[in-house]
Amino acid sequence: MTAPTTPGPFGALREQLTAAASTFAGSSDAVAEILAGIVDDVDRALGEELEIFPVCHHSPSSALAMVRRLRAKQPKVIYLELCEDLQPLLGELRNCRLPVAVQAFASKLDGFPADWGPLSVVAPITEASAEYQAIAYALETPGVELVLVDRSTDHVFQWLPRPPGTADKPPPGTAEEAPSGGDVETTTPAGEEAALHGDAIGVEIGDLRPRFAELEAYLLHHGKVRHWSEWWDQYVEQPLADADHDTYRQVMVLIGSLFRRLRPAGSDARDRDEDRERYMWTRMRQHLAASGADPADCLYVCGAFHAASRVEQFGLRADAPFDIGPRTGTRWHYGLIPSSHSAIEAQFGLAPGSVSIAATTWTKAVARTGLAPFRLQGQRGGRTRTAGRRRATTAPAPAAGVADRLSGYLARPPAAQGLDEAELRGWCVDIVRLARRNGYLASTADAIAVFETSILLAGLRNRARPTPYDFADAAVTCIEKDVVPGRRDVRRLCEILFGGDRVGQVGYEALPPLARDVHDRLAPLGLDLEKRTIQRALVDLRASPELVPCSDLLWRLRHLLPSDAVRPIMGERRLGQRSIQESWDLALGRNQRSLIELGYEGVTVEQVLEQRLRRAVRGPDATASVALGAVEDAIRLLDSPRLVDELGTRAVELLAAERTVDDAPEVLRRIRRLLAHHRATGPLPAWCEAFVTTGYAHYCTLLPTAFLDEDSGVRQVGAMLGFLFGMESLALSLGCDRSQLELAVAQSHPAAPAKVALLWAARHQLGLLPLAELRERCAELLGNPLVVPAFPQYLSGFVQALEPVPGLAPFVVEVMSSAFARLPDPVLLPWLPTLITTLREHGAELVPLLVREAGRTFPGSLAALDAWVPPWSASAPPTPPLAAVVSGPVSALLAANPQSVDAVAALLGCDGGWREPDGGGTAASAGLTALLAAHPETTDAVAGLLAATPR
Known part of the structure; x- marks a missing residue:
């Protein structure tokens, strides 16, 4: 932008700055251009027909200047830099206790990448802010119109950068990724109160902070402060607290122009800042044209950064067009959410405690100046004004034209405020009291030390009086030292002393x-x-x-x-x-x-819960186990059989479409629970029967692949077998074919030892591998020196086999006992911790089964252990002949109750002459022996069962 041809009110200042640049800079062109441009920006902003009021967010000096200007000018239209679609919510601030945040929220996206959701924008509002004073004035003064002119929340996300190839990248969630220009920053707040805004994007007017990192570091270093909030309070807030209107405007525009010109060129943030300014000026011209309002009765409240705008749309007389694009189809929900000082600090990168200090400064300034701030009627949590408070008189309007106040302001140092010993003494006494309540061994001596150290630090930092930041540093040095006895450190206690982390609340009506x-x-x-x-x-x-x-x-x-x-x-x-x-x-x-x-998701809790359950089973990551979990939640929480059937049907579809068995354990656990519930409450629903038949065929198909796949764990394969064997009777009754399972087992050829053990257990359950042969195979493994190191893996497979074949519990106890007895210590000892952790993580429900079986097998006392012989030992008593078994108690029992034997004899076509009329035991034994000899198949089957069962 070229300098104006006429000197204007700031001609002398421009010449003075240009001369200074020539004197102190080796090459004066760049520095002189920047300094002259800053003066031109101030001249341009203050000469605009529509009065521009620059502010900084959560700044007490801006709020004080706003109150003074509103009472002096009494504008009829206020244009406020805030998202235009948030305007209907501002009236609800009457029902809230500040601080609160105006929020726009969207969970169903249309026009944005699905990975971005949910989208959230918040605009925090505190009482010690210029925007709240403007809102309260406009809403409580008849005939005053408030117009929000910033881009909509939909455009906030439309204007976020989308680099090529990252169209589906989520919106920025950290301060580094957030837009550095304008008034939008995002951080991830830490702590309970700091997390009140979540990961929402924060929007506020008047974000004044250098966009040039080196500039901020330079200012902090030479200002002898650690954080930007402290620098701003020391060099801007305090000098401008009592400044007149013209001085305040010129200084704020000067700062905004300085930060605007000293920022990296060609950034996306610069483009977004300028688009926002084009958007706001276009909206203001549209409103003036539609309403016919007089610009002299209007006030434009914006951040000082945007007040120094140089876009071609700047000013009411500009005619450069700007095309405002349409919003997307995303449906936005609006409301108020509670906020807090710490949440605002975390959202916008302010120093901890800075907002609380600003609130305290605002309260003291109002009491000192006698200003009557604006407040919404019915505002919750507000202080009642005393009748004796002096009300500020209406200040006269400034004279026509713009007078140079910058030259005098920059030429003289700000009026130094003397040390207020009473205030500092009160701080020291209060911090010692708080420290003692929180476990510190503080005393009067510490209060004196804090007092003197605060004055010393202020002197070292070229300050006439200690600031709250100096006092906090002194308190940490003198009280905390290097020990924090409780939850709160001394710096946190100082924040509490200066007002604490005030938390807002949304009233019932809002x-x-x-x-x-x-x-x-x-x-x-x-x-x-x-x-x-x-x-x-x-x-x-x-x-x-x-x-x-x-x-x-x-x-x-x-x-x-x-x-x-x-x-x-x-x-x-x-x-x-x-x-x-x-x-x-x-x-x-x-x-x-x-x-x-x-x-925002519905009108009732039941509606939201039903929508979330449907969304869970229809999402891209939905699985059969997720759908079964949704069915459980629907049964437990909602009385809706229709919804349960819908979710169950979806579970059947998801199970049939799965190509992995990763969720097999969860599927088995949930379907067992659901089947038990439905069997206890009524007939099985159709979706349960379909799930069993579909799962039976599905797992039979995947079983051979799962045995070979290295990505499928032993627990997953065991759960598949548990489903097939556990649901077999129900599946067969519903029309499934058992040959599917037999073929699947026959086609399975695993290589991993644990899966081999699982396959052996499955073949045993199908009757293809007798227990005696299974015992022989395990004995061969223990007798092979080459296989002994891998035997613990076989044993792990047998433990997991208890899921599909719980009847193998005695055999597993036998195998584990044999392994503990025969495995060498170098193999056994490293394997035991692995076995324990594996059982705890993947087979916790199987441990009670093993423990109960071991309790039945092993003796219950130490004395009995010496004479105890394992039932699987070769020295155990041999199995008695079947005739001896039959001729014993069984014969006497059958002789005393002959009806069952007569019925069996009749079925076999034999007569009833198997016993003598006197019913003697000898005759009964002879007749029964003859009967069994005539039908040896039954005798052989019973003998096999008796021989296979440990006694």
């Missing part, structure tokens, strides 16, 4: 319908749910059946909200089981943001 419905339905509990403390709710469903709906709602909120919002202390809700007494810890006031965002 809540979305769902949140209000939750409060109404939980009213029978008799708790104040707006409190931020944790409250205990005792629910006796037997004595107070009217609390059953409250219990149902609490379980649904437990599923939807963070774990600390609704936490059950006593009671549980499982399939087919409900507690008669429950105890809850409720912190809905502390998690108000989560409850409000839940209201």
